[in-house]
Each structure stands twice: as C-alpha cells, then as structure tokens.
Amino acid sequence: MKTLAIVGSSLAGLSAARAARAEGFDGRLLMIGDEVHRPYDRPPLSKDFLAGKVGQETLSLEDPTEDLSAEWMLGERAVALDAGERAVVLANGQRVAADGVVIATGSTARTLPQFEGLENVYTLRTLDDAVALREELRPGARLLVLGAGLIGAEVASTALAAGVEVTLLGGPRVPLTRSVGAHMGAVLAGLHAAHGVTFIQNAVLESVRSEGARLLSVGLSDGRVVEADAVLVAVGGEAATAWLEGSGVATADGVICDDHGRTRVPGVVAVGDCAAWEDQHLGRHHRHGHWNSALTQPARAIKALLGTPDPQPVATLPYFWSDQYGIRIQFSGHAELADRVEIEEGDLSTHTFLAAYYRGEQPIGLLSSGQPRLFGKRRRQLERSLAAQTFTFS
Amino acid sequence: MSSETDQMMRVCPLSQLARGDAMRLETRPPIALFHTEEGELFAIDDTCTHQDASLADGYVEGCEVECPLHASKFDLRTGKVDAPPAKLPVRVHTVEVLDGDIYLKESEEEPNLPPGITVDGHV
Ligand SMILES: Cc1cc2nc3c(=O)[nH]c(=O)nc-3n(C[C@H](O)[C@H](O)[C@H](O)COP(=O)(O)OP(=O)(O)OC[C@H]3O[C@@H](n4cnc5c(N)ncnc54)[C@H](O)[C@@H]3O)c2cc1C
C-alpha cells in the first residue's frame, strides 16, 4: 500500500494515522478534514472549555513531539467516494486517489426544523459551536436545553455552574435509556432537579415564538411557556455518511462494518462515531458514538486494512464517561442485554454508587457514579468475562 | 534514622499497602503510591497529566499504570507516557522501605498538572 487517505481528521482519524505509522506503514498519509482546525478533543466542549476554565490550546489531540509525516488537507470536504477507482472526491472537484481509505467522518448534531433561521438556537458538536454557545452563558441568562442525553445534561450542568437559569426538556423516554437502561437513566436524571435545573420530562414542543431571528419562548403541549435567551438543541447525532451515497459502502445508522471495521468495499474501513461495527454479543451492528471507541477501533481496522488482521478479535465493550454537577459517571457494557441491575456499592440517594448489570448470572454492564476506582477494577473483570463469551446473547 | 531517610516523609507501615493495591496521598499535588503484584513500590504524581483523574484509581500491569478515565499509560519507573491521550510525563518520587515502614521523598521538579488544575485541585 502506497497511499492511505483518512477522511475525517479528529480523534478516530488521528488514531488511525498513528496506528498506520505504528504498524510500519511508510507511504503517503493523507489527512482530509472539513474543519479548518487540527485535531481537537470534543468532550471538554460541554465541560471545562464551555465553562471557560480551559482554553482552545488545551484541546489539541496532537503531541508536538510526534511526527506522523502526514499531508494535511484541512478545510476540504469529501463529497463522494469512488470505490471502483478508489478515490475520494472533494467539494472543490479534486480527486484524491488512494490504495486504502479510512472513513472517520464522525457524526453531526441533529437539528429541529422549527428552529431554522433563529440565531439564538445552537447545537454543540464542534469547537466553533462551543465558542458561540459559551457567549450565551452569562450569569442570569435563561438557557433552554432540548434533550437530556449526555450532551444536554452536561451543558445543563456547566451552564448552571456559570450562574445561568437552566430549563432542561426531556423527551417521551427516560433520558439515557439506550445507554444505561430506563431504571438507571431515571436515577441519573434525578441529578438535574437536585441541583436546581428545571427538568421537564416528556415535554412535547408545540409552538415557537420569535421576533425577527430571535427566539423568545417555546410553548409545550401541557400549556407551559418557557422563555429563553438561548436554546441548545441536543437531540442526538447522526453518522456523517451522506457523502458515501452511491459508493457501494453500505450505511444504515453508520457505516456497516465487520468486527475489524472492514466495509464491504475492499480497501475501505470505517472507525469511530461514523462506524457501526458488527458486535458479537449483540448479534447486530452497533454504532457506539463514544470517545473510547474512536480511540481504540482504529488500531484494529488499520491492521485489517494493511493485511494483517487481528486473529482473535474480541468485541470492544462500549465505554463512556460523563461529568455532571461535579460527579463523574462511567458506564461500560450493554445495558440493553441486562435483565436486572444490582447496586453493589454505595447508594442511589447520594449519587455515589456502583451498579452492576446482569443477564442471568452473566455480568453484562457496569455503571459508576463517583466510584472510579471500583469501576476500573470491575470493568477489567467484565471485559475478561465477556471476552470469554463469544456467543450472541439473544 | 539513616541519612537517606532523614529528608523523607514516613507514609505508613508496608503492611498497610498490600500487593496489587495503591493509595493516594493528600500532598500538594497528591501522590499515588503503588505496591505492584510483583512486590515493587512506586510513587508518581496522582493526577493524570491529561485531565482530572486519580492514577491511584488506575489499572496497574507490570510497570505501567493505565489512567481510569481515558486509558493513557504511564511508566511507573520513569513517569513517561506510554500511550496517549496524555502528552506530558508525571513526576516520579523516591520510595524506600526502612524497618517495615514506607518512606517517600517528593521530586523537586515542577509537576505537569492538567489544564485547569493547580496543586490544590480545581482552579
Ligand atoms: C460536546 C461533546 C461532548 C462529548 N463528551 C463525551 C464524553 O464525556 N465521553 C465520551 O465518551 N464521549 C463524549 N463525546 C463524544 C466524542 O467526542 C466522540 O465520540 C468523538 O469525537 C468521536 O470521534 P470521531 O473522530 O469518530 O468523530 P468526530 O470527532 O465527529 O470527527 C469527525 C471529523 O470528520 C469531519 N468530517 C465529517 N464529514 C466530513 C467530510 N465529508 N469530509 C471531510 N471531513 C468530514 C468532521 O468535521 C470532524 O472533524 C462528546 C462529544 C461532544 C460533541
């Protein structure tokens, strides 16, 4: 392989570049990314960076001492993949030919059509988004957050600490049901009201009142009117895969890959937030959408791409952390496979606990709230125990 | 007391730190003390240089500790980063055992604390 093109220059793309060099790839390494910024870390965008505690310079993912000898093509958007000729087509018309392609285009924040054209309505995915939203977090300002998933919850917590009056709207389902299950999702959602955020569960947006390009308030189906100076729409993300249409690379919720990240087009792999790898335990494809997978998947995908696949791939367990109201939350495993959850340390009322998820006798997940040490130990055990179970739980 | 230990601070009896265990000392900044499965003692800065996580909560394998938050790895002997996202090393402190007690001498180098963190914790 002489030329490797990596599309998407963020955590997954950078990790792929590092993995390629670590595997001894000494050809041309092309880093294509539509953001003008060099790779930066997103998690602080809803935490310390949004709070103004750390600056942009701390977000860099690169190490000044590392030399990847890559050719950076930043501010360039890929609009198509020509699988037959294995070329990435850029928005400026340029065709970038490569022997191997890594798809690492991540995901984008979903928007709501009701808010189109309103200038005080935000989403949060990029550094530029965070810089804009940060301007709104003035003491006494009123922020409305739509969606109580991880990003909505973190922004609510950060804004509250900045002296902002926060209203958080949850949807019909208990927040985080998909990630941690309904029972624990409800426990975590309890943090909002406990800290002084107005949390409205099952809120259905009925109307939007605006003046010119400024939103003034929203009306809910229960008759409530919520006035706001700014709105954050945090209703989930979508894999950034539209540019792959017509390429032969299959996409559903993410790029469909085997458990090495290989797409059905030879020489093309996908990693990180945009990728839905086959998961042996779930028995389906699964897009994690978490930082840790963007960090770890590329090593395996690059090995497969360079022709030396890992002989015994073990499904990487989804892992994420989240910081809310000064509490560190960590989860690993598959909540959806559990038939019961046990609180094995601490207690729910103080929000310091370790919860273990089981399917029959098989441990299948772990949730920690402020118990990082215990979580770390148990997470290893869980990984080992699940690695030994190569069957599908169904 | 021997001349080697007179600038050192006594931490605790060795018997209080079992093999495979770690403890966090509330120094400024905090220090993590490890007793490995192999029976070696190591002391490094407790706060990861990447973000705010306690390395005493990390996972030790051989002479490496893995950060519990984002899996950066640090060499317990040198403090060097073996795996990102951390970029800067942690300081290594001198540990000795005398008459069954653990003694520690803090490094005189400047600590590499993560952004937004001071020796006393959060800014
Ligand atoms: C505010 C925020 C907070 C988060 N907090 C946490 C957390 O606490 N814990 C956790 O586990 N995870 C967290 N995450 C998730 C984590 O950041 C992501 O999982 C991670 O960034 C995924 O990396 P990636 O490289 O796959 O995708 P991304 O980081 O999304 O990068 C994809 C890159 O590809 C570019 N791109 C997209 N399409 C194209 C195209 N057609 N051509 C060229 N370039 C393109 C994008 O602009 C982007 O730069 C958070 C995310 C956000 C936004």
Ligand code: FES
């Ligand atoms: S805090 Fe240690 S690796 Fe991020």
